[in-house]
Amino acid sequence: MRLMHRIVVDAMGGDHAPDEIVQGAAEASLALTSAEIILVGDAAVLGRLLPKLRHDGARVRVHHAPTYVEMDEKPAEALAAKPEASIAVAADLVARGEGDALVSAGNTGASVLACARRWTLLEGVRRAALAAVFPTELRRGEKDDPFSLILDVGATVDVTAEDLVGFAVMGSAYAKLVSSNRRPRVALLSNGTEANKGPKEIVGAHAALVETTELNFIGNIEGLDIPRGVADVVVTSGFVGNVVLKMLEGVSDTVVRLARYAHKERLAWRLGLIALSSAIDQLKSITDWQQYGGAPLLGFTHPFIKAHGRSNARAVTNAIKVAHKALAGNLCGNIARTMAELDERAQKKPRATTGSDPGS
């Protein structure tokens, strides 16, 4: 008998829910032979959609939830008003041990809040982090992965040095597993590369991270290094990560606007742009980080993969595959193990040198 990973999917969350979510889940059921997919949402609606799609009936089932959170609702208010919303029911299933991982393309704030209220933090983890993937240099192919991970991007707005160390551990574990990167380069985002640069939480995290052997800590990086892809895992507070991520999102628009500007200037440029228009469309899609992978919520005993609100069926299938990979590779166990190793090291250290609070 083979081990089945039970992946709970919020079928009602996302701009194209439930149709594209159900279709993505149906496709995932055919692609993943060791996963069971539990679609949470209006049973009548899902029961009509599913039979129309090619899927493996033994590995997809529906769990009823009478209502759902809209994309633009305020998270706390929506969850209070709708205790049986699909995302709440889905997070509950996982919390009760009836599912192993969660996938949703719905309201980000509401899904993070639903997990935060029901799920348990891993031993040694103090604060959860939402990570996001973004495109860097445009290398491609099997070995040249053109993406980096940044965390936190909004789960923990204010952070301590210890929180940042935890984020480094979690981001590294995720990159190792999902990007098949054996020794991801982990960096702290700061306003200078020197160890003493930045607010005190950055300086403290730096001091703790340079002592680790479990992580490939390359030091501080600056804003300039983000699009360059100097680091595989960029560690920062939820506040700064959110600002940075939304700026990266703006880069694709900027590229298009730059092109439009050039358009007005010269005939040669205009001709060049016509030839390039399909390239520009493709560049735009490359810089649209949101279509890739989804954003993992890390730090809990179960993984949650937040697919983008605009996700189509393919993006949903991808997010389910990532959740499956996280379960199969024991992501959460790896994070807990590394946190324990760091904790052990901190406790072994002579008291005299721990005055600067190096993440112990």
Add this chain to the structure above:
Amino acid sequence: MRLMHRIVVDAMGGDHAPDEIVQGAAEASLALTSAEIILVGDAAVLGRLLPKLRHDGARVRVHHAPTYVEMDEKPAEALAAKPEASIAVAADLVARGEGDALVSAGNTGASVLACARRWTLLEGVRRAALAAVFPTELRRGEKDDPFSLILDVGATVDVTAEDLVGFAVMGSAYAKLVSSNRRPRVALLSNGTEANKGPKEIVGAHAALVETTELNFIGNIEGLDIPRGVADVVVTSGFVGNVVLKMLEGVSDTVVRLARYAHKERLAWRLGLIALSSAIDQLKSITDWQQYGGAPLLGFTHPFIKAHGRSNARAVTNAIKVAHKALAGNLCGNIARTMAELDERAQKKPRATTGSDPGS
């Protein structure tokens, strides 16, 4: 008799110092008839350079400083080791009332530190801020200014709500004067547009700024809005501003890299790129914010315009012109006046409603 504005220029600071600095100053002496330029640096070197250049001898003079801070030196250590470095002597001249404004293309940290140690903060200003100009939408022409201002970008790493309110006042005053923008749109950078989003200092500054009538406060903006140019003045901590600014700097590289990627893909794209190559060069220069204006250090009783380290003569002339504009338009006086108005309003407010510390 006309009022002369005395602008002190660190002739030894910058990648192309002293040649390009002296040339920029020489050109400024011809362009600005109500400015006197004091070049600070090695008198022997400057005395050889100046006579070779067209300049107005009545409006440029040399003040000797025997040494200077290198571009890559550590600011505090360099200033301690070289008390007579050109930037220290230049900041001293202004502090002693022998100059009205300072311009330098040298080591940013050392110049900000030299001013901070010698200069006096304006009445009502608690922390100084370094502001920078960055390109946004690519509109051009007399009315469509394609630049926004962001501050602080590194002078004050950790900020309070009151510091942010001060930055808003200073940025608005600068944009009003230098960009001839009557009512600059001022925004706080946050992780959401709602008034309660962000760390506590952002929430506190928001609460204070919505009450102002002196400023055109448009609320919180997100990272996405920065390249779009939604705000004329973006207010943030020195830490976040530094990260953001360096990311913007990276955008030009990203554009070029995107283009290179497209290059490999298809013949039509390749041909398009050849036609576009001059456009791409121009786009690169447009997104290179550093060639424009320089970064003003705001909050002191005198203006300091920090030109980029790579400044050529034209950029130095521009920075001197901006310093002249700041003096002629009474930038520092305007900032002090608005700070006093805000302070007066805060004191008039009934005690009961000032519990949330609205920048009083």
